[in-house]
Amino acid sequence: MSSILAFPDDLATQFGPYLPPANTDDLPSVTLTFASSLDSALSLAPGTQTLLSGPLTKAMTHYIRTFHSAILVGASTAISDDPGLNSRLEGAKRQPIPIVLDPNARWGITESSRVVQTAKQGKGHAPFIIISSNRWDDEVVVERRNMLQKYGGGYIGIDVDNLGRFKWEDILSRLRQELRIESLMVEGGANVINSLLEDEKSRGFVDNVIITIAPTWLGKGGVVVSPERRPNGEGQYTPPRLKEVKWIPMGDDVVLCGKLHP
Ligand SMILES: NC(=O)C1=CN([C@@H]2O[C@H](COP(=O)(O)OP(=O)(O)OC[C@H]3O[C@@H](n4cnc5c(N)ncnc54)[C@H](OP(=O)(O)O)[C@@H]3O)[C@@H](O)[C@H]2O)C=CC1
Numbered sequence: 608m609s610s611i612l613a614f615p616d617d618l619a620t621q622f623g624p625y626l627p628p629a630n631t632d633d634l635p636s637v638t639l640t641f642a643s644s645l646d647s648a649l650s651l652a653p654g655t656q657t658l659l660s661g662p663l664t665k666a667m668t669h670y671i672r673t674f675h676s677a678i679l680v681g682a683s684t685a686i687s688d689d690p691g692l693n694s695r696l697e698g699a700k701r702q703p704i705p706i707v708l709d710p711n712a713r714w715g716i717t718e719s720s721r722v723v724q725t726a727k728q729g730k731g732h733a734p735f736i737i738i739s740s741n742r743w744d745d746e747v748v749v750e751r752r753n754m755l756q757k758y759g760g761g762y763i764g765i766d767v768d769n770l771g772r773f774k775w776e777d778i779l780s781r782l783r784q785e786l787r788i789e790s791l792m793v794e795g796g797a798n799v800i801n802s803l804l805e806d807e808k809s810r811g812f813v814d815n816v817i818i819t820i821a822p823t824w825l826g827k828g829g830v831v832v833s834p835e836r837r838p839n840g841e842g843q844y845t846p847p848r849l850k851e852v853k854w855i856p857m858g859d860d861v862v863l864c865g866k867l868h869p
């Protein structure tokens with residue numbers, strides 16, 4: 608779990624075109640990165656973590672993490688995986704700030720959560736949790752905020768829409784304004800990824816896509832990436848398609864890289 612990972616230089620150089628620019632003036636550059644089965648599943652079932660990446664693609668993910676100022680997951684991933692959300696790459700020069708979308712303050716983060724332990728050990732940053740503005744004064748939120756602030760983390764309150772969702776534009780602009788985030792790696796889970804991909808506006812924020820595909824079928828009941836087909840302004844659905852595509856074989860897996868930004 609805490610082992611140091613090495614990623615060979617000859618593989619690393621292939622990712623250059625798909626990494627965020629050094630500086631962005633506007634909203635953060637977004638990279639969508641996750642590991643999927645052949646049937647588009649991220650895990651066997653909600654609430655469980657499924658190992659899909661092999662040793663090389665796992666090291667690749669930790670390499671890519673070092674190029675981002677923040678890494679984002681949804682509340683259900685934080686609850687089920689208790690992730691570290693740092694980079695365990697050998698000699699990692701930079702650590703991303705963990706961001707968790709948790710509108711309803713469902714994630715019971717404590718001092719013993721792995722991400723907090725990781726920050727306490729100086730191996731990563733404490734997280735920022737994005738909650739619905741109307742939860743800001745909840746007793747548990749105040750308690751958790753006080754705990755996180757000791758380690759440099761905290762909460763950000765954003766208004767939700769009538770479906771209880773944040774707008775991606777709000778997420779990105781607040782991360783830029785409050786934490787000076789220039790590059791964001793969105794790792795999952797499926798709910799987060801589907802919400803990012805399902806309409807033209809939000810998927811327009813995605814610059815790079817790096818997907819590990821593992822040679823296995825997880826079967827029905829898995830947690831699946833398959834965004835809603837939302838029609839555009841003209842009432843039509845145009846399936847988004849990656850550009851500048853590169854497939855990189857890596858161990859038993861293959862890594863799909865592409866550009867989504869129009
Ligand atoms: N293979 C891989 O690379 C990865 C695998 N995983 C796996 O995925 C699974 C979890 O995925 P999943 O169940 O889809 O859950 P998610 O991790 O995507 O979390 C979903 C929750 O996040 C909140 N959320 C998501 N999008 C938004 C939004 N736009 N605005 C506000 N809140 C939002 C909601 O919280 P609320 O319900 O409170 O409204 C939602 O229910 C786990 O099994 C995990 O192991 C996760 C990441 C990567």
Ligand SMILES: Nc1nc(O)c(N)c(N[C@@H]2O[C@H](COP(=O)(O)O)[C@@H](O)[C@H]2O)n1
Nearest residue numbers: 642657658659660668688690691692794
């Ligand atoms: N790249 C990748 N491959 C898999 O097989 C996975 N299950 C995941 N899961 C994601 O990685 C997070 C765990 O991160 P830490 O190693 O604990 O830092 C997990 O929460 C998912 O986002 N990823």
